[in-house]
Amino acid sequence: MFIDEFELFLFDADGVIYVGDQPCLGSAEVISWLQKRGKGVRILTNDSRFSREEIQEKLSRMTIFLDKEDIITASWCAAYYLQKMKASKVLVVGTDALRREITEMGVTLVDDSPEAIVIGFNEDLKLKEIQQAIHYVERGVAFIATNGDISYPTPKGRQPATGSIVRLIENVTGQKAFIVGKPSSFIFQIAQNGYSSETRTIMIGDSPEIDILGAHQVNIPAVLVSAQSIQYPSLRDYRVPDGQVNNLFQLLEESFQLDSWKKPDFPWPEKIEVAVAALIFNKNKQVLLIERKDNSYWALPTGRMERGETLEEAVVREIMEELNLKIRVKNLVGLYSHPSDQVLSYSSGETIQFVAACFFCEIEEGDLRNNQFEILKSGFYSVSQLPHPMVESHRRWIEDGLRNDGLTVFR
Incomplete structure (x- = not known):
């Protein structure tokens, strides 16, 4: 059985575990099934609007129970990265949840003379906040983004996300942001903390450009959750999934098999x-x-x-x-x-x-x-x-x- 081949399962959140406040078909049942068999389960989400505690609470309402440490958000990764680079004063463009994650790492939030800028997403974002970020990025301040996602799924359709703001700042300043979320290898490295390098790990996500690409960049096989047929012209394409399902229940079927992923001898070009x-x-x-x-x-x-x-x-x-x-x-x-x-x-x-x-x-x-x-x-x-x-x-x-x-x- 496919499940027996792996020890750690990394799931995307939006579009795989839930959409809005509604769980996706099979998410609660499959995660519970994995946990009962001693499998490691972690959530990897680029959504920077919510803290790990808020996502943990949201999951519990869907009868999905995970420790906070098993919820890896782009917000928390940004805070972790700031701590590693020893930044003490940071300007944050994003939600209160993102700010809390950063301050809990001992970093001070400022509006003037920051050592780094972190770009997240906030539905109430104001143009003057973006202009302020541009001002400092042009002056060489470290430019960090929680993710590069251009949009995200909602019950009413796709909505603009952090990547739309990041692209705007990059285009104006000519400076490239360091992305901590998927498909960056940084978040995948953090997701495997606490596990040995020999742990057999797999990613399950709904985006070839983010989840599949990100996993393959660190040589992790990946399954795409989508009802749409996905085709790329070359098998060397990092976005080609190793398997595809319409819903998570299909992961438990005896007939489900993976293609073997062999990382090409070149990095993925932008x-x-x-x-x-x-x-x-x-x-x-x-x-x-x-x-x-x-x-x-x-x-x-x-x-x-x-x-x-x-x-x-x-x-x-x-x-x-x-x-x-x-x-x-x-x-x-x-x-x-x-x-x-x-x-x-x-x-x-x-x-x-x-x-x-x-x-x-x-x-x-x-x-x-x-x-x-x-x-x-x-x-x-x-x-x-x-x-x-x-x-x-x-x-x-x-x-x-x-x-x-x-x-x-x-x-």
Whole structure:
């Protein structure tokens, strides 16, 4: 039986355990069944409006009985995170329940000169509160959000949630929030506190973008609760559930089975962008390389395509901006998109999957001069003695170019 394979069951709340004040079909019965068999049960909710005590009371009215420590809210995770970062003065945008969770961790709430800002959700939120948060985020104050959920389910339909406010602040300030709730790995790590790293854990949720993705990022299998058919084009997609049920009762059926989840060898990208690279040889068959300032790796000259550009225009512009060289594009070496090579994570917190076009190019004019903001060193190097450390995928692009068989590589 599926249930026997796991020891700790993590349930989303809204849409899985209840909707509004009404329990979902099978929630009370299935949780009671698990508890009687000695299984660990915990709730993971991104709802920052309520404290753990308030959710505990709500669950008890539905005959679902859990200890407060088994209710993991994004609000409490935010408070826990503030304690870890040793923030003593914090500006909070959210409900009184969120404020209580934070003050109970010994943190002082302030309106002026905060060390951190925490964004939650409140139906009575005022525009001036958001403007105040923007003011401090622009000045570099730590920007923390309970979750990134754009909306949440109610009996009357979906309503805007914390993520809508967070996106607004991010768009205005250009700063990215640290999310403590799902799908962040932070809340899943906290949810397993008190259990060993060997504990067999599973997530049950109703959102592929939040519950399934979050669980898979920390290599936890996940079941989707939904009557809708969910399909994604690739099995490497972190949002693909390992199983799906219409209601929680189906988890107890003998016929219910999970697909096995194997975490891919790349982190989940937030977006896809187009990049270009130039493969340039001198008359001595040496290749032009740069030492990147952001990570000190050696690489081919690369850059991102801007809106309104063609690929050819992009690579010509990038080489002029980075190396003061006017080039002519000869032909396409390869088009590279496999996530194992093309998903990159940056110190800013961004993770991007690139579709990269590498071109054979030749120099028409110019003196090699580095853009000091992006490049530490540049020069021509023998392909048999490439500098170290080298971006491994670029090493393969050079090999593709050296084949010189006239065929474009797709990888």
